[in-house]
Amino acid sequence: xxxxxxxxxxxxxxxxxxxxxxxxxxxxxxxxxxxxxxxxxxxxxxxxxxxxxxxxxxxxxxxxxxxxxxxxxxxxxxxxxxxxxxxxxxxxxxxxxxxxxxxxxxxxxxxxxxxxxxxxxxxxxxxxxxxxxxxxxxxxxxxxxxxxxxxxxxxxxxxxxxxxxxxxxxxxxxxxxxxxxxxxxxxxxxxxxxxxxxxxxxxxxxxxxxxxxxxxxxxxxxxxxxxxxxxxxxxxxxxxxxxxxxxxxxxxxxxxxxxxxxxxxxxxxxxxxxxxxxxxxxxxxxxxxxxxxxxxxxxxxxxxxxxxxxxxxxxxxxxxxxxxxxxxxxxxxxxxxxxxxxxxxxxxxxxxxxxxxxxxxxxxxxxxxxxxxxxxxxxxxxxxxxxxxxxxxxxxxxxxxxxxxxxxxxxxxxxxxxxxxxxxxxxxxxxxxxxxxxxxx
Ligand code: PA5
Numbered sequence: 001x002x003x004x005x006x007x008x009x010x011x012x013x014x015x016x017x018x019x020x021x022x023x024x025x026x027x028x029x030x031x032x033x034x035x036x037x038x039x040x041x042x043x044x045x046x047x048x049x050x051x052x053x054x055x056x057x058x059x060x061x062x063x064x065x066x067x068x069x070x071x072x073x074x075x076x077x078x079x080x081x082x083x084x085x086x087x088x089x090x091x092x093x094x095x096x097x098x099x100x101x102x103x104x105x106x107x108x109x110x111x112x113x114x115x116x117x118x119x120x121x122x123x124x125x126x127x128x129x130x131x132x133x134x135x136x137x138x139x140x141x142x143x144x145x146x147x148x149x150x151x152x153x154x155x156x157x158x159x160x161x162x163x164x165x166x167x168x169x170x171x172x173x174x175x176x177x178x179x180x181x182x183x184x185x186x187x188x189x190x191x192x193x194x195x196x197x198x199x200x201x202x203x204x205x206x207x208x209x210x211x212x213x214x215x216x217x218x219x220x221x222x223x224x225x226x227x228x229x230x231x232x233x234x235x236x237x238x239x240x241x242x243x244x245x246x247x248x249x250x251x252x253x254x255x256x257x258x259x260x261x262x263x264x265x266x267x268x269x270x271x272x273x274x275x276x277x278x279x280x281x282x283x284x285x286x287x288x289x290x291x292x293x294x295x296x297x298x299x300x301x302x303x304x305x306x307x308x309x310x311x312x313x314x315x316x317x318x319x320x321x322x323x324x325x326x327x328x329x330x331x332x333x334x335x336x337x338x339x340x341x342x343x344x345x346x347x348x349x350x351x352x353x354x355x356x357x358x359x360x361x362x363x364x365x366x367x368x369x370x371x372x373x374x375x376x377x378x379x380x381x382x383x384x385x386x387x388x389x390x391x392x393x394x395x396x397x398x399x400x401x402x403x404x405x406x407x408x409x410x411x412x413x414x415x416x417x418x419x420x421x422x423x424x425x426x427x428x429x430x431x432x433x434x435x436x437x438x439x440x441x
Contacts, residue, residue: 002239003232003386004395006249008256010370011325014379015259023255023410024245030409031243031251039409041416046203047401050211051233051394059227062213065176065196066220070110072174073138077128077158078218079117080142081150083206084178086286087215087397089115090279091229092222095390098276100222110223116158117141117151125157137162140176140221142214144200146184149428155186178213205416207287210397225390232394240402250403253381257325258410260379261299265325269317270303272329273366276388278305280329284400291408291415298411307365314369318376326373326380330366333387334359 033039034048069076078088092113097103101112112135114128139162141155162171178198179186190197198213209215211233220226240250257268268288270281281303292298302324304313317324340361342354353361370380383399385392408415 002235002249002395003389003392004236004249004399005384006253006399007382007384008252010374011256011260011379011381013374014263014325015256019259020245020252020255023259026410027245027251027255027406028243030406033409034405040414044203044205044208044416046201047205047208047211048405049237050201050204050208051230051237051398054211054230058213059216059230062198062216062220062226065198065217069138069176069221070223072136073111074105074135075114075132075137076111076218076221077114077116077132077137077139078142078221079115079139079151079154079158080178080214081118081148082286082290083209084142084144084148084151084214085115085118086207086279086283087210088218088222090283091210091215091219091224091390091393093279094276094393095224095229095388096222108223110221111138113218113222117154120150120153125154129161137165138174138176138221140178140217141186142178142218143184143186144180144206144209144214146179146186146188149425152185176217178217205418207283207290208401208416210283211394219390229390229394229397232389232391232396233398234394235391236395236398236402240399250399251406253327253383253399253403254407254410256381257299257327257407260325261411265299265323265379267300267302267324269324269326270301270329271306271309271317271326271369272303273306273362274329274331274388275305275308277329277331278303280393280396281305283397287400287404288407290418290421291404292411292413294413294417294420297413299407306369307362310365310369317373317378322377324378326378328366328370328380328382329385330363330382331385331388335388 030039034045037045078085092100097108100108105111116125116128139158141151143151159171159175162174172193172195175195177186177190177195178200179190181199181202198217200209200212200214204212211230216226219229240248242248243251245251245255270284272278272281285301285303288299288301317326337357337359339357340350340354342351370382373380385396405415
């Protein structure tokens with residue numbers, strides 16, 4: 001039984017079964033292209049069979065390294081940005097304790113996990129340095145290109161700190177590098193210094209890389225079972241390999257969002273009813289935004305956390321401009337549910353739900369919201385996630401990866417490049433006065 005399922009009941013007033021069926025030939029043809037390894041961006045299809053091709057040897061290597069980190073460190077810092085950051089962050093938040101870093105190591109059986117290199121904030125970095133003072137620290141710098149400025153800056157600062165604190169020899173043992181097989185400054189530095197390195201496959205782009213060492217090493221260091229995560233993704237690799245739209249949840253989701261887009265619904269809001277999904281939404285925003293937002297096209301991916309944002313963005317969603325559709329994410333069962341107590345004087349008037357659980361109330365809040373938004377002209381789907389296990393998240397990651405790849409191809413763009421992200425870099429480096437390399441402008 002899959003732990004991730006898709007319910008499209010609330011889009012039915014907006015699109016018909018015939019319209020979905022009408023897209024099937026296109027989906028089938030595009031699926032054939034994916035299978036044959038052709039079409040735009042075909043050099044970056046390594047993610048497609050990644051779950052089933054991860055070897056026992058590479059899983060063991062990551063697990064052993066994570067064990068070493070756990071034994072020698074109070075703090076583990078994962079340094080990276082974009083696809084080299086969001087998958088691990090999403091997993092730690094989804095599958096870990098809500099207050100992971102607040103718990104003692106004996107309970108989490110893992111070092112505290114922090115992230116750096118995902119911004120250029122001086123305060124963020126200084127505050128992190130405060131937190132790790134006197135702690136045994138290990139770092140994992142992750143960059144496919146090895147040249148991205150944000151992680152390069154953070155790496156320089158932490159490397160310097162480690163070397164000053166423990167000397168070069170010991171620092172070397174606390175630095176783990178995940179980068180390209182042969183190119184980039186990080187690879188060169190690792191060769192010179194002899195850091196333990198992990199390779200990001202050439203044919204896997206950043207936002208599709210959570211199941212490579214990019215995501216797997218930090219996730220394993222945080223004490224989360226990577227085997228379960230991979231198993232979940234494997235199950236979905238099998239489940240979503242059929243080109244038949246109705247029985248392939250990824251293709252059904254891709255078809256529905258494209259039909260809605262063609263009807264003028266150009267913004268998709270991913271609305272989650274569990275705070276642990278916040279960074280899954282951030283991961284999805286990158287996957288969807290970078291894959292589809294090009295050539296003047298693309299669904300704009302937005303997200304809200306509910307019920308929190310029903311008290312802020314809820315108004316806009318219910319009655320604002322009708323250019324949106326919504327995808328809810330709900331989690332079936334909490335790890336531990338809380339019962340509402342009965343109180344004698346019924347202060348607050350909540351005795352009518354005394355004895356019920358918070359999950360029960362959250363579920364009614366979701367149902368009430370989905371109904372209200374549909375009635376307010378917002379087509380909506382729901383992704384149901386059985387629980388907060390790594391396996392369920394593995395399914396969800398792969399569900400979205402295949403869906404967005406298909407969705408981008410349905411849109412007629414290359415879902416695996418991101419030419420637009422270079423524009424700000426050119427301006428920034430010019431403003432920073434970076435020396436221009438010979439032959440480059
Ligand atoms: O999806 C992508 O390719 C990007 O978001 C990259 O992951 C991000 O820019 C970081 O790149 P790198 O891993 O080369 O430092």
